[in-house]
Amino acid sequence: MFRKLIATAPTWFTLPVRLALGAIFFAHGAQKVFGWWGGRGFSASVSGTPPFGFMRPAWFWMGAAVFSEFLGSLLVFFGLLTRVGAFFIMCVVLTAMFGVHWAGGFFMSSQPIPGIEYTLALLGMSLALVIAGGGQASIDMGLMKARRR
Numbered sequence: 496m497f498r499k500l501i502a503t504a505p506t507w508f509t510l511p512v513r514l515a516l517g518a519i520f521f522a523h524g525a526q527k528v529f530g531w532w533g534g535r536g537f538s539a540s541v542s543g544t545p546p547f548g549f550m551r552p553a554w555f556w557m558g559a560a561v562f563s564e565f566l567g568s569l570l571v572f573f574g575l576l577t578r579v580g581a582f583f584i585m586c587v588v589l590t591a592m593f594g595v596h597w598a599g600g601f602f603m604s605s606q607p608i609p610g611i612e613y614t615l616a617l618l619g620m621s622l623a624l625v626i627a628g629g630g631q632a633s634i635d636m637g638l639m640k641a642r643r644r
Contacts, residue, residue, distance in 0.1 A: 546594025574633020
């Protein structure tokens, strides 16, 4: 099972995708975990209202989202268990897309709720990493090579 999670193709296209997606979600996750860059911090983030009514208890689902964003960003950025990190991020993005942004239509400029344009791009990046893995310059690649020896 571990081999399948770290398996990756020796390609470079994943590097800019990993770094961009990891940086975006690190910033969002750090806002929610530490309150950096004008964020609300952990307590306020987990006490928020989830986008779907079935998400009860709310603190659990909001905590899972915070955890998924922050840990997922680090895993993706460094290419360690890239598929797992990208899956965490993908779950958060899908929830945001259908639970919040769908009502805003397609374009980000929609008011009062931004549309799905940005979340769709993030979803595509996440899905590409779930499919391809970490690629070159990832810890996954190093682990995969070490397991072959």
